[in-house]
Amino acid sequence: MSAQILDAIDHLGVYQVYTGGGTGTGFLIDATHLVTNSHVVSPYRTVAVEMRDRTRILGTVRRVHPQRDLAVVELSRPVDGAVLPLSDIEQYRPKQPVHILGFPVGLPLSLTEGVISHPRQLLDEQYFLQTDAAINPGNSGGPMLDDEQRIIAVTTCKLNEADAVGFGIPVADVRRFVEEFRAQSVPFGVQCPACDELIAKATRYCPSCGSNLDTRDDFKEFFHTPDAHPVADFVERALAKANVDPVLARHGDLNWSFYNGSAPIKVWCCCSDHLNFSSRLAQPGKRGLNDLFRFLLSAEHAPFFFDLAGSTIRMNLVIHMSDVFTPAEHDDLVERVGRFITKADSADNLLIKTYGCLPAPETQTDFLDAPAHENA
Structure with missing residues (x-):
């Protein structure tokens, strides 16, 4: 059994789910819907789902059962992963x-x-x-x-x-949840934690059992999205300006990751003082290192700079948090972020073609070799 699953693991309809709060797992119930935990998607109504080739697609939360910790997410397009069947056996034994x-x-x-x-x-x-x-x-x-x-x-x-x-x-609980979703007539609903009634809009009391839903944060949060953290608001505005979908880029609390062309880019807060943008681009070759390091250390790259993380060359942009909290600086910073994202996509090609470097493990080499990228 183990060998059979491992041989086909990349073909299974099991995918990673990303939100602004963290990551989790989901599995297909058909080509356009997956099941995951309520706490994985909470409190977001739109999430990112990563495919095997590391591209991400949008997912829209359609049904949530906070008490049973289940959710259904509708994918923005069909995917071809193998759908694993729900067992019809309900009695299991210890040591199985x-x-x-x-x-x-x-x-x-x-x-x-x-x-x-x-x-x-x-x-x-x-x-x-x-x-x-x-x-x-x-x-x-x-x-x-x-x-x-x-x-x-x-x-x-x-x-x-x-x-x-x-x-x-x-x-048995999962199957019932899926069957009820199949019969759902509204675009979105949250099941009452007390009686399982599906509720489609914000309300104080459950119309079926009368429970006070204002006391249940796991119910309210799906109808009242909390205000974004100021850092998240700035980063996602800068990404959107650079034509990067911020929902697809979310990778947890104040973390983002995405590709621009062949270049992997990560954004995170390393401390209370700095916001970091970094792209792991290439690994040094065995020759021409003097020319390579002379290029990497050149002041011409400012305000960006290169460093070595282990054996990987990174291009970085660091923004002081005081500037993030100064609205008057935002236009210049947003423009700077856009230039960083653009430059990362061409820098890996330059390092490889001109300075004999090797692609970093994260680099999308298929895109790197494409004719469109050669002309970037």
Whole structure:
């Protein structure tokens, strides 16, 4: 079973989900919809989903069940990953093998294995499938499979206080959630945490059971998007000005990552004082190093600069946080960010073609070799 899954892992419809709060995993239920955890997408209504070739597409959240920690995301276009079937078996036994697919701590799609520790573990007044298989941040929302490659649960959490204690939402709950979504007549809805009634707009009380929904942040946040952090507001405005979709670039809290042509670009706050833009472009070759380093150290690149991270040449732009919080500086800074993004896309080609460097591991070499990039 393990070898069969590993041989076909890149063909499975299991994808990484990115938001402004973090990352998680989702799996296809058809070519245009995937299931993930509610806490993976919360509080966002639009997310990014990364394909195997590292391109990202938009996903729109269509249904959320905060209490059961499930969500359905509609993709902006069909994808061709293999759809794993939901098991129709509801009774499982301890020590039965279980296989977990996901993106632990942001790594590529990975498989971990273990056994069912308890098929119906009661936790917080809900039943979960308990397993000893390794679960890490980023696995949330991914499928748990049996030996027949059928989904038996959706990974949801682990106990931080214990090793080898993880939980999944049983497939019976997942199947019911999916069936109810198929019958949904509104574009978006959040299920009442108390009675499961689907609610399509902000309201104080559930129209079915009367529960006070104002006391439930996990309900309210999907109808009242919080104000963006000032740093996020600046970065996403600068990215949009440079024709980069900020939703597709989100990579967690005050983190962004995207490609411009062949160049990978990351944006993050390393501390309270600096906002960093960085692109890992190339690795030095074995000859012509004097000319290479003379070029890299030239003052002509200012306000950008190059450095070496291990054996990888990076181009960087650092903005002081005081400037980010000074609106009068924003127009110049936005223009500077745009120039950085443009230059990164041509700099990797220059380093490789002129100075004999090798592409960095993250460089999109297929794009680098394209005729359009040669003329950039």
